[in-house]
Amino acid sequence: MTILATRRDILRTGAATGAAFATLLLVRPVMAKPEEMEAAIRAFTGSAPVAKGKVELVLPALVENGNSVPLAVNVAHWMEPNDYVKTIAVFNEKNPQPNVATFHLTPRSGRASVSTRIRLGDSQKITAIAQLSDGSFWVDEAEVIVTLPACAES
Amino acid sequence: MARTLINVPPTAKRGEVVEIKTLISHPMETGFRTGPDGALIPRDIIHRFTCTYNGEEVFSADLFPAITANPFITFTTVATESGELALSWTDDKGQTQTETAKITVE
Numbered sequence: 711m712t713i714l715a716t717r718r719d720i721l722r723t724g725a726a727t728g729a730a731f732a733t734l735l736l737v738r739p740v741m742a743k744p745e746e747m748e749a750a751i752r753a754f755t756g757s758a759p760v761a762k763g764k765v766e767l768v769l770p771a772l773v774e775n776g777n778s779v780p781l782a783v784n785v786a787h788w789m790e791p792n793d794y795v796k797t798i799a800v801f802n803e804k805n806p807q808p809n810v811a812t813f814h815l816t817p818r819s820g821r822a823s824v825s826t827r828i829r830l831g832d833s834q835k836i837t838a839i840a841q842l843s844d845g846s847f848w849v850d851e852a853e854v855i856v857t858l859p860a861c862a863e864s
Numbered sequence: 865m866a867r868t869l870i871n872v873p874p875t876a877k878r879g880e881v882v883e884i885k886t887l888i889s890h891p892m893e894t895g896f897r898t899g900p901d902g903a904l905i906p907r908d909i910i911h912r913f914t915c916t917y918n919g920e921e922v923f924s925a926d927l928f929p930a931i932t933a934n935p936f937i938t939f940t941t942v943a944t945e946s947g948e949l950a951l952s953w954t955d956d957k958g959q960t961q962t963e964t965a966k967i968t969v970e
Contacts, residue, residue, distance in 0.1 A: 820881035
């Protein structure tokens with residue numbers, strides 16, 4: 711007399727199916743990966759070292775609507791004719807494209823502070839990098855949690 | 865012609881840093897969305913914004929699909945002399961719109 715399936719067998723198969731479902735759920739939609747942000751940053755900075763400081767990236771920590779997120783970047787550096795903030799570039803981790811915006815400043819900007827509104831497709835890390843006229847790079851990062859991401863309707 | 869909103873202080877002291885706020889109505893279609901027929905809607909965004917002060921460029925920006933519809937940009941410039949600020953937006957269809965604002969420096 712043989713028993714086709716013991717209680718233990720059924721439990722075992724159940725656990726296996728559960729694991730298979732979990733891996734299916736982990737498959738994410740097509741979005742840029744953090745490596746793409748790294749690549750975009752490398753394309754901007756070249757091989758120059760990027761130091762922390764000077765830059766202040768202002769973003770809300772918790773965002774309700776990813777379709778419009780206020781973003782401001784301030785760089786604590788003077789704007790003298792021969793020593794000024796040349797470029798401010800903003801990058802994201804998980805939108806379909808790693809670039810957000812690149813601002814080109816001149817000594818006539820008077821102050822290195824810009825602001826705009828951006829879209830966020832997911833909770834992620836935003837990076838702002840400032841390039842000074844002497845070629846040095848400065849960075850600031852911010853983590854943002856998005857409750858309703860942009861592009862959710864499509 | 866798209867509607868624009870430009871906020872420049874009408875008067876400023878010489879050497880003062882003034883803040884300029886700009887907004888233009890534009891759908892900023894990302895090129896990642898699908899239409900009702902399932903096909904991708906072609907990208908149409910404003911990819912370039914520039915500001916000149918009496919003919920000299922003082923600020924410019926390269927924009928990407930991560931910028932919201934109706935892009936809003938603020939930046940600063942030093943009020944050096946009375947004159948005109950010309951702001952221009954260029955989109956993927958090749959259209960450029962230029963708007964001007966007057967500033968009086970005392």
